[in-house]
Amino acid sequence: MDLDVSGRRGLPGLDYPERFLHTLADDLGQRFSGVFAPETIERYVLESYAALLRTSSVKAHLATRVARFATDRLTALAQAKGASPSDRPSVLFVCVQNAGRSQMAAAIAHERSGGRLQVRSAGSMPADELNPAVVASLHEIGLDLQDAFPKPLTDDVVRAADVVVTMGCGDACPIYPGKRYEDWQLDDPEHVSIDEVRRIRDEITEHVDGLLRSLEVAR
Incomplete structure (x- = not known):
């Protein structure tokens, strides 16, 4: 159901959050090229990271979860805008x-x-x-x-x-x-x-x- 972006390029861990977020935004920029502006993707990445950071008590899986959460949110937004239609309810x-x-x-x-x-x-x-x-x-x-x-x-x-x-x-x-x-x-x-x-x-x-x-x- 969810795409794990970290499996494609080996995202850096959250020991270096700025580098991680920049790399994730670049990866998603390639995936959603022509659908969203880089600024939109960067905002979604930062919002997703901040939201999960507030509620996550175990940081070991945070990077993977942020990647999946940001990806799914952008996928949902693309579907809502009609840029990525789906034949499934x-x-x-x-x-x-x-x-x-x-x-x-x-x-x-x-x-x-x-x-x-x-x-x-x-x-x-x-x-x-x-x-x-x-x-x-x-x-x-x-x-x-x-x-x-x-x-x-x-x-x-x-x-x-x-x-x-x-x-x-x-x-x-x-x-x-x-x-x-x-x-x-x-x-x-x-x-x-x-x-x-x-x-x-x-x-x-x-x-x-x-x-x-x-x-x-x-x-």
Whole structure:
């Protein structure tokens, strides 16, 4: 779902953040040449770095995450502008921390659609890491969240979505005309037993299956 830019040119680590950000902006400038001005790309890189730096408690993976986050945001903006059309419906799942419900929904939707759905997730107040019980509950059904991480909700991913599904984040998500909005009433998996997390996971699966049928992308 996400492109890891660091795999192409070997981005320098965050021991030298200015060099890292400059190299990342150059890489993305090549990828989005003719779509965005260098100034736009540089701004997105800096904003993405600042946003993840605030919420990340473990810096070991920060460089890779910044590269993926900036890339996905620019991809979403290009789609919203019509510069990079997609033949797949796009769904954005939003909860508060992007550490539990929205991550489960995104992983389940991606798997059960067979990749025929473009899936993103975000949080109105993202946590620093995923809920370990959520990761474990998905591992039980063969889904791996190893590369997933909490991401802040940004305007670009909302604009790129055909469907926005909210889960307990209230009015944090901006409203755009012509988009489909759903609010799923789900319990928060934070600070509950693993059996409760499994119940929430299965409830999310039922919601996802209904969504996929409505979008005609169910396998």
